[in-house]
Amino acid sequence: MMNAASKNTDATGNGNKTCWSCKGPVDAVALFCDTCGAIQAPGQLDHFARFGIARDFNVDIDAIETQYLKQQQALHPDRFATKSAREKALSQQQAASLNDAFETLKNPVSRAVYMLRMAGVEPEGGEGQTVNDPALLMEAMEMREALDDAGDRAQIDAIIRDVRKTARDCENEVATAINGGAYDAARKLTTRLRYLLKMAQEARAKKARLAAA
């Protein structure tokens, strides 16, 4: 973990802060002080910096998941059973911050929404907001109608394959738009991706219902 932490600083330039316990310098992304070993406060890091990765929509989910699981292990409450109240509290804060970062980055829609907000762009679909983009809604309506009409497993499997491919293509377009700073396009594509993933979820749910029947 130390290695990962020092590499992180190089990649993102988060720099150092001061350890609350030994007052020595400690890497901003480090969970523990490498001088005295004390648990550190999570600090104000963005979700990418927390995992020591570049601010890029294309995230290697497997890599951050491995890192996430390892860190959650190091933060397990059992390891802090005999520690001070302050250390217990810090370990819980670290665990919560990591959890938030991982959950946000794991899902392409929440990652896109997060990156849009980082860029100061409010994504579509806030509280009580509706969309009336005809092309988007026609596509959503037609897909949902086709799913409604699908009677057997083979038809549903075909729909799931189709929507997965469409969603993958859409995700790539979101990546290009966000990484390229084309935020207007990214907002619309993110909404479309949301609809496509919702559609995929509904299709899987229908398949499960059919299998259970």
Place this chain on the structure above:
Amino acid sequence: MAYSEKLLDHYENPRNVGSFDKNESTVGTGLVGAPACGDVMKLQIRVSAEGIIEDAKFKTFGCGSAIASSSLITEWVKGKTIAEAGAIKNSQIAEELALPPVKIHCSILAEDAIKAAISDYNTKNGKAAAEAAE
């Protein structure tokens, strides 16, 4: 969370589910979505020469509250003038169905859908949207 009986009734026995031919000149179609939940709602009205909504149909893919809201509004708009239908407020729907606060957006979707349907009808028939709002 307890849903009202009216809401459950509209959800379990939705009224006016279906479609009209959207190319007919007497038909207005509204298609709206709530992106936060991936819901999509289609609401159609058939309007008489006198400007009365003779029939209404809907198709909603979404949660129970969205289905109930669209079912209710299709019942309400039948027999109304397009101006009256356009004046229906989401708060009336929310109140009638006793929607919980997290589901208020479903009633907004229904209000937007009827407005979109009216606007489509007006556009098709060469009437200014402002006229319907009067």
